[in-house]
Amino acid sequence: MDSKKTASLSLFALAWPIFLEQFLRIMMSYIDVFMLGHYSDEAVAATGVANQILVISIIMYGFISVGVQILLAQMIGARKHDMIEKIITNGLIVAFLIGLVMSVVFIFASDSFLRLVGLNEELVRVGSPFLEIIGGSSIIIAIHSSILPILRVHGYVRQAMLVPITLSIINVIGNYLFLYGPLSFLDLGVAGVGIATMAANFIGMVMAVYMLKKYIGYIFTFGKLKFYSKKLLFAILRLGLPSAGENMSYAGSQLVVTAIIALLGTEALTTKVYASSVSQFVALFAIAIGQASQILIGRSVGAKELDKAYNQGLRSWKIGLAIALSVSILLYLFAEPIMGLFTDSETIIQMTKELFLLSIGLELFRATNIILISSLNSTGDVRFPFIVGIIVMWIVSLPFSYLLGITAGLGLVGVWLAYLIDEGIRSILMYRRWRSKVWTLKSVL
Known part of the structure; x- marks a missing residue:
């Protein structure tokens, strides 16, 4: 294995392929929403929650990918190339096992999950096959999702980008075949969309495994199980679990918010799905900058260039703010034609436009959180974002969502105001944490 295949990269050189990769990944869900929107609004609501x-x-x-990427970036910066193959092996083993468990869980519990978030029986009936098929193939997604960060941290960002490009093309073709094309006679509906997505993910996994061999020189064999190391596994978990915990907390809180919105009716739920789907596009810029910055800062920390790491974090944050402001304003100005692509309901379009206006401020705070949390994670400072996320999301965000959305009668506007408060508080705390330089004491080396 030629573990010294790494590149010297700039923020832009890393960020634009990551952006395109994440954009195409999100496009898979956009495509599902768009094509199902012409199939039925109930299908959109059910698959959105799924x-x-x-x-x-x-x-x-x-979380395994997060831990592996942080370790690899710092080891590359420190030029400890002998550790790379061991880190990759430990990461892939755990990702495979977790993916296997998740596949079994979704195969047997999809109906229960949908009922748990408050969907009525009709929406459960519509969404369950979709969740069973895609969730049941979690082991496939786990493998290729774990490999792509390994390629990126070594500098192969453009090569990694080919996977989501291929996935998107296959997904579009598959959706068309099952919903409107030659296979529409099967009347599979959302199940057909699930099958198309599963097929795309399988091909993506094959591509990722091939790229890992071609560009990094890594091939998994059972003989490499000797690389299993409790110390390395603990390091991966220590770095990855808090980061995943913060993301898990956010995703879990969003499920509870969805249950709250379900109290407002199917129309409000559908509007939320549309608004959230489109708003993801704005966040993609921050995600790309955050991930690119994470690689650069991780290498700098590994090389003990802490001032360089600090300045990179602030520079990335400022760039992210400028882009988030520009794109969110454009999204509001062109809200009606954009939403007209998804639905003919004038009520949903106008409700969504109101949410996009609030999102101008929301996306500034969100970009701050995404970029600075990625920067903190890359240094090994992973517990602080996790603790703040748990406290603010569950003690501030959720109660305000119910109070403003339901009790005060503001509906979705109230829920979006709660999002604004949540992201705002956390962004202030993340900014102060980065400026404090406490993270300089957290390096894993």
Whole structure:
């Protein structure tokens, strides 16, 4: 294995392929919403909630990728290349096991999950096959999702980008075949969309395994089980679990918020799905900058260049704010034609436009959290964002969602105001944490 295949990269060189990769990944859910929107609004609502549940499963094995990426970045910066193959092996083993468990859980408990978040029996009937098929193939997603960060941290960001491109193309073709094309006679509906997504993910897994061999020189064999190390596994878990816990807390709180919105009716729930789906596009810029910054800061920390790491964090944050402000304003100005692509309901379009206005402020806070939390994680400072996330999301965000949305009668506007308060408080705390430089004491080396 040629573990010294790494590149010297700039923020832009890393960020734009990551953005495109994440954009195409999100496009898979957009495509599902768009194509199902012409199928039925009930299908949109059911699959939208199902996708929220799937996000939690992705976080469950995604924390391994976080831990592995942080370790690899710091080891590359410190030029400890002999550790790389051992880190990759430990990460893939755990990702495989967690993916296997999640697959079994979704196969047998999809109906229960949908009922748990408050969907009526009709929406459970519609969404259950979708959740069973995609969730049941979690082991496939776990493998290719764990490999792509390994490619990125080594500098192969453009190569990793080919996987979601291929997935998106296959997903579109599959959706068309099952919903409107030659396979529409099967009348599978959302189940057909689930099958198309599962097929796309399988091909993505095959591509990722091939790229890991071609570009990193890594091939998994049973003989490499000797690399299993409690010390390395503990390091991966110590770094990944808090980060995943913060994401898990967010995803879990969103499920509870969804249950609150369900009290407002199917129309409000559908509007929330549309608004959240489109708003993800704004967050993609911050996610790309955050992940690119995480790689650069991790390498700098590994090389003991702490001032360089500090300045990179602030620079990434400022760039992210400027982009988030610009894109969220454009999204509000063009809300009506954009939403017209998804639905003909004038009520839903106008409700969504109100939410996009509030999202101008919301996305500034969200970009701050995404970028600075990624920066803190890359240094090994993972507990602080986790603790803050748990406290603010559950003690502030959820009560305000109910009080403003239901008790005060503001509906979805009240829920969005609660989001604004939540992200705002956390962003202030993350900014102060980065400026304090406490993270300089958290390096894993």
